[in-house]
Amino acid sequence: MERENIELRSTISDDGKLRVNLEPVPLAEPGKGQLLVRIEAAPINPSDLGLLFGPADIGTLTSQDGVLLAEVPQQALKAVESRLGESMPVGNEGAGKVVAAGSDLQDLIGKRVAMIGGAMYARYRLIERESCIVLPDDAGPEDGASLFVNPLTALGFVETMRAQGHTAIVHAPAASNLGQMLVRICKDDGVGLVNIVRSEEQVKLLRDLGATHVVNSSLDSFQQDLEAAIEETGATMSFDAIGGGEMTSIILNAMEAVAKRKMDSYNRYGSTTMKQAYIYGALDLSPTILRRGFGFSWNIGGWLLFPFLQSADAEVVKRMRARVADEMKTTFASHYTSRITLEEALDPEIARAYERKSTGEKYLITP
Numbered sequence: 001m002e003r004e005n006i007e008l009r010s011t012i013s014d015d016g017k018l019r020v021n022l023e024p025v026p027l028a029e030p031g032k033g034q035l036l037v038r039i040e041a042a043p044i045n046p047s048d049l050g051l052l053f054g055p056a057d058i059g060t061l062t063s064q065d066g067v068l069l070a071e072v073p074q075q076a077l078k079a080v081e082s083r084l085g086e087s088m089p090v091g092n093e094g095a096g097k098v099v100a101a102g103s104d105l106q107d108l109i110g111k112r113v114a115m116i117g118g119a120m121y122a123r124y125r126l127i128e129r130e131s132c133i134v135l136p137d138d139a140g141p142e143d144g145a146s147l148f149v150n151p152l153t154a155l156g157f158v159e160t161m162r163a164q165g166h167t168a169i170v171h172a173p174a175a176s177n178l179g180q181m182l183v184r185i186c187k188d189d190g191v192g193l194v195n196i197v198r199s200e201e202q203v204k205l206l207r208d209l210g211a212t213h214v215v216n217s218s219l220d221s222f223q224q225d226l227e228a229a230i231e232e233t234g235a236t237m238s239f240d241a242i243g244g245g246e247m248t249s250i251i252l253n254a255m256e257a258v259a260k261r262k263m264d265s266y267n268r269y270g271s272t273t274m275k276q277a278y279i280y281g282a283l284d285l286s287p288t289i290l291r292r293g294f295g296f297s298w299n300i301g302g303w304l305l306f307p308f309l310q311s312a313d314a315e316v317v318k319r320m321r322a323r324v325a326d327e328m329k330t331t332f333a334s335h336y337t338s339r340i341t342l343e344e345a346l347d348p349e350i351a352r353a354y355e356r357k358s359t360g361e362k363y364l365i366t367p
Helices: 046-052 074-083 149-163 177-189 200-208 222-233 247-260 305-311 314-326 348-355
Strands: 006-012 017-024 034-043 057-064 067-071 093-101 112-116 124-128 132-134 168-172 192-197 213-216 237-240 243-245 275-279 284-288 298-302 338-340 363-365
Touching: 006 046, 006 074, 034 112, 057 348, 093 124, 132 314, 149 168, 149 177, 149 237, 149 305, 149 314, 168 177, 168 222, 168 247, 177 192, 177 200, 192 200, 192 222, 200 213, 213 222, 222 247, 237 247, 247 275, 247 298, 338 348
Parallel strands: 168 192, 168 237, 192 213, 237 275, 243 284, 275 298, 338 363
Antiparallel strands: 006 017, 017 067, 034 093, 034 124, 034 363, 057 067, 093 112, 112 132
């Protein structure tokens, strides 16, 4: 049976022009171990935006004949040199119905699956069975659309904490879909969690979910509130999706301030309490600023889901995926504020809205 497929593609040319458009893409019939899925829903995550728009200046975004166009600053081209001239499919994850399958997977035709593997902003996706979670019959496409990136990232934070000998976490910003999942996980697992948000509305949101420690960075008392929450939880590990600015530095300094209170005597090198900070996002593209008041017992690194999954023990990953499947409608439920078609994703006004990555706003593409 012949099916027409289109994909949302992103291309950056050698002269610094970004082009985002829909392209027809031929479909092969599924072979052994493969599924052909008609995509019903795919979320727009910050990691997707990094590929979709790259370092383009969103202020220059325009549309011509249904194609999004923008300028990429010349100084930013070096960072994306390896993708110049290449038409790249976008969309890390999604959900849809199996319409065809390899000879060994015929029993899955008609089933709905959640998927990860790129190229999800499309009408169809040919994918390996191992990259899918088969959803229960009562699960809709929105239940399965975001079952990989945010859920596995939130679980990955806790697994990383345990593996490195820490007992509690500081997370910023904490009111996102991912942050809400982390609140539920830590509550269920008895893990201390300090949530940093930016408004009283977000404080209420997380407290209603059962969060104990929520601090508002917009208040004059933020520093004192943060130190108090860190002292109560004993948090010595943080995950920061903001990236730019001073948030990671503020957290490390707060951890050090708490650690110093427990020292018996002065040490010019600060406390011996090891503080580990991870940056896992780039909501703020400005430079990361460190104001060095946190001694010498600290590490800062980057944390990404896919390298974590590749390095983690296979049994750990299996356990994580099983938990996501079991708790898809509770712990790992995602909420969407806007639903758009593939064609609407190319509207400049809509594109500027989902590119803002505003906390509490989640866009879903429904091809």
